[in-house]
Amino acid sequence: xxxxxxxxxxxxxxxxxxxxxxxxxxxxxxxxxxxxxxxxxxxxxxxxxxxxxxxxxxxxxxxxxxxxxxxxxxxxxxxxxxxxxxxxxxxxxxxxxxxxxxxxxxxxxxxxxxxxxxxxxxxxxxxxxxxxxxxxxxxxxxxxxxxxxxxxxxxxxxxxxxxxxxxxxxxxxxxxxxxxxxxxxxxxxxxxxxxxxxxxxxxxxxxxxxxxxxxxxxxxxxxxxxxxxxxxxxxxxxxxxxxxxxxxxxxxxxxxxxxxxxxxxxxxxxxxxxxxxxxxxxxxxxxxxxxxxxxxxxxxxxxxx
Amino acid sequence: xxxxxxxxxxxxxxxxxxxxxxxxxxxxxxxxxxxxxxxxxxxxxxxxxxxxxxxxxxxxxxxxxxxxxxxxxxxxxxxxxxxxxxxxxxxxxxxxxxxxxxxxxxxxxxxxxxxxxxxxxxxxxxxxxxxxxxxxxxxxxxxxxxxxxxxxxxxxxxxxxxxxxxxxxxxxxxxxxxxxxxxxxxxxxxxxxxxxxxxxxxxxxxxxxxxxxxxxxxxxxxxxxxxxxxxxxxxxxxxxxxxxxxxxxxxxxxxxxxxxxxxxxxxxxxxxxxxxxxxxxxxxxxxxxxxxxxxxxxxxxxxxxxxxxxxxxxxxxxxxxxxxxxxxxxxxxxxxxxxxxxxxxxxxxxxxxxxxxxxxxxxxxxxxxxxxxxxxxxxxxxxxxxxxxxxxxxxxxxxxxxxxxxxxxxxxxxx
Numbered sequence: 181x182x183x184x185x186x187x188x189x190x191x192x193x194x195x196x197x198x199x200x201x202x203x204x205x206x207x208x209x210x211x212x213x214x215x216x217x218x219x220x221x222x223x224x225x226x227x228x229x230x231x232x233x234x235x236x237x238x239x240x241x242x243x244x245x246x247x248x249x250x251x252x253x254x255x256x257x258x259x260x261x262x263x264x265x266x267x268x269x270x271x272x273x274x275x276x277x278x279x280x281x282x283x284x285x286x287x288x289x290x291x292x293x294x295x296x297x298x299x300x301x302x303x304x305x306x307x308x309x310x311x312x313x314x315x316x317x318x319x320x321x322x323x324x325x326x327x328x329x330x331x332x333x334x335x336x337x338x339x340x341x342x343x344x345x346x347x348x349x350x351x352x353x354x355x356x357x358x359x360x361x362x363x364x365x366x367x368x369x370x371x372x373x374x375x376x377x378x379x380x381x382x383x384x385x386x387x388x389x390x391x392x393x394x395x396x397x398x399x400x401x402x403x404x405x406x407x408x409x410x411x412x413x414x415x416x417x418x419x420x421x422x423x424x425x426x427x428x429x430x431x432x433x434x435x436x437x438x439x440x441x442x443x444x445x446x447x448x449x450x451x452x453x454x455x456x457x458x459x460x461x462x463x464x465x466x467x468x469x470x471x472x473x474x475x476x477x478x479x480x481x482x483x484x485x
Numbered sequence: 486x487x488x489x490x491x492x493x494x495x496x497x498x499x500x501x502x503x504x505x506x507x508x509x510x511x512x513x514x515x516x517x518x519x520x521x522x523x524x525x526x527x528x529x530x531x532x533x534x535x536x537x538x539x540x541x542x543x544x545x546x547x548x549x550x551x552x553x554x555x556x557x558x559x560x561x562x563x564x565x566x567x568x569x570x571x572x573x574x575x576x577x578x579x580x581x582x583x584x585x586x587x588x589x590x591x592x593x594x595x596x597x598x599x600x601x602x603x604x605x606x607x608x609x610x611x612x613x614x615x616x617x618x619x620x621x622x623x624x625x626x627x628x629x630x631x632x633x634x635x636x637x638x639x640x641x642x643x644x645x646x647x648x649x650x651x652x653x654x655x656x657x658x659x660x661x662x663x664x665x666x667x668x669x670x671x672x673x674x675x676x677x678x679x680x681x682x683x684x685x686x687x688x689x690x691x692x693x694x695x696x697x698x699x700x701x702x703x704x705x706x707x708x709x710x711x712x713x714x715x716x717x718x719x720x721x722x723x724x725x726x727x728x729x730x731x732x733x734x735x736x737x738x739x740x741x742x743x744x745x746x747x748x749x750x751x752x753x754x755x756x757x758x759x760x761x762x763x764x765x766x767x768x769x770x771x772x773x774x775x776x777x778x779x780x781x782x783x784x785x786x787x788x789x790x791x792x793x794x795x796x797x798x799x800x801x802x803x804x805x806x807x808x809x810x811x812x813x814x815x816x817x818x819x820x821x822x823x824x825x826x827x828x829x830x831x832x833x834x835x836x837x838x839x840x841x842x843x844x845x846x847x848x849x850x851x852x853x854x855x856x857x858x859x860x861x862x863x864x865x866x867x868x869x870x871x872x873x874x875x876x877x878x879x880x881x882x883x884x885x886x887x888x889x890x891x892x893x894x895x896x897x898x899x900x
Contacts, residue, residue: 182827182828183825183826183827183828184801184826184828186800186801186804188804188807188808188811190811321825341807343804343821343822345825345826345827346801346803346821346822346823346824346825346826347822347823347824347825347826349821349822355810355811355816356811356814357810357811357813357814357815357816358816359816361816362816362817362818362819363819363821363822364818364819364820364821364822365820365822365823366803366820366821366822366823367820368823368824371820372802372820373820374818374819374820375820377818378822385822387822387823387824387825389823389824389825391824392824392825392826392827393823393824393825393826393827419823419824421822421823
């Protein structure tokens with residue numbers, strides 16, 4: 181997945197640590213081999229290769245993954261859409277917008293999650309158009325963390341911190357010093373300072389942004405974030421972080437909320453407990469944080485308070 | 486093509502032969518400047534060598550002036566490949582008597598290498614001989630002596646010596662990037678009956694002995710000479726030394742079809758500074774593929790896959806802060822989340838590529854070096870010595886597996 185992975189398990193003995201780390205590494209590699217479109221015989225690559233011409237039989241796991249994407253697409257009113265890759269390619273080396281460009285129109289006509297036909301009985305997937313491609317970039321890391329969580333829970337790990345490239349974080353149990361994990365969101369314009377902190381106890385935080393960071397410290401707008409409503413990349417330098425119990429839900433929602441209206445964000449938030457969302461806009465030269473709060477008071481949260 | 490190889494410090498130490506690419510011999514384009522090469526043996530490897538030489542014909546003014554093979558099919562194939570321009574022979578002695586040549590490339594069955602090489606060197610020709618050098622220790626020494634006595638170049642086809650990945654790796658190792666080397670591991674695992682020709686009437690027939698010569702003790706030590714010798718050379722080269730001793734064992738446990746050579750073996754070479762090189766070969770399981778790993782206290786190099794792995798890569802500061810907070814039992818807000826971190830360069834499963842030039846054809850580079858050395862009239866002695874030591878230790882490894890003894894280098898073969 182072209183990033184780094186850290187796992188910290190406080191107080192574990194050497195032998196158990198080695199064994200757990202081996203199991204986690206194997207699982208993450210397994211998932212990458214399944215979901216990466218760069219690996220020629222991955223499930224995704226095979227689907228992309230064949231599904232425009234024939235119904236492709238998916239194994240149970242892959243079928244559930246595609247179903248989950250479809251579900252998230254549904255609840256975010258199309259904001260989470262793993263079929264936008266052709267638009268990313270289109271905008272990669274283009275800055276001028278020509279709405280009448282036939283190529284752009286043709287790409288827009290041929291993508292969209294609604295063109296992915298999912299047959300629950302035969303567990304097959306078919307694309308309605310030729311130009312369609314599934315890209316699970318906004319899903320894979322969260323999914324991997326979900327699976328890692330099971331492995332750790334199975335091994336009775338009570339407390340652990342896992343970071344997948346900093347943008348997908350899972351914090352199990354409490355911080356060893358007691359209390360929730362205080363997961364700060366790094367301010368890229370003031371590195372080492374937190375713009376916001378999430379208090380996480382057995383949950384996850386996922387960040388989506390239209391830029392990457394590397395060790396040279398520069399932000400690079402990768403133009404990978406496409407607003408499906410207008411079919412164009414999001415140009416404002418911004419990020420969305422979502423805290424949720426499930427890492428895969430956090431991952432999908434952070435991907436979606438980067439291009440969602442506030443209304444959609446609130447609607448989704450009201451369907452789930454313990455969902456926290458922030459947006460950070462770096463465009464003005466400093467990170468401006470917008471916190472989204474669940475509008476209808478959640479009795480659970482009130483009790484906690 | 487060779488620009489990537491220029492300017493590295495190991496050129497003068499571990500791989501002095503690479504400097505030939507920075508300082509090639511002047512090659513005129515006229516017929517009198519042409520390097521005339523004869524190819525002896527045009528089987529599977531010989532064909533590859535011939536095709537590579539043809540690639541160099543214009544740029545380096547090389548001519549394949551003669552070809553030779555005792556087997557009719559290959560004899561005809563050699564004529565076709567050279568479009569009838571090369572003189573064709575069944576007997577290499579006639580070839581070197583009748584055709585004016587500067588050099589020969591030998592890719593015949595192992596047991597033929599020694600007398601062919603010695604005859605050619607003594608006839609005033611430079612020789613590029615496929616690995617391993619010979620079937621028996623005294624033949625290897627005879628070849629080496631003929632090279633020394635005649636003053637003609639003798640190079641042995643361990644083509645990794647000219648591989649850019651290995652060049653980069655040697656540089657890393659010498660710079661101390663992986664710390665002190667503490668072990669080498671290597672293996673060559675395939676799932677194949679290793680039958681080159683299946684229309685011979687089966688093991689033991691005269692035809693099979695001729696065509697599938699790799700299976701017969703008289704002609705080959707099997708995978709030891711045909712595969713392992715490549716990696717034994719690499720180990721010597723990486724450690725800058727030849728072994729002190731070798732122990733090992735081998736057997737036929739799967740392809741028991743009448744072949745006389747092992748279908749699996751395992752070896753341990755002891756090197757100076759108490760370093761061990763463990764090596765195994767199998768033909769009935771391919772899961773592990775082919776590899777040579779250099780294990781150091783600070784990192785690992787996987788030579789055959791062009792990768793290196795840091796033992797303890799630096800953690801990002803936020804992760805270090807988090808670990809510190811756990812150890813000090815202070816639950817602090819640490820700015821640890823945000824946009825996805827991506828590496829500055831290509832990366833694979835925690836490792837980094839040694840060289841971006843990994844698709845380079847090392848056989849071609851080796852032959853390019855050979856032609857240049859011919860023009861200069863000499864090649865770096867270290868290059869010949871690498872071939873010599875690898876060949877000697879391949880045969881000593883065979884002895885170890887056959888006797889069950891720890892085998893040391895006999896004095897007669899010290900050069």
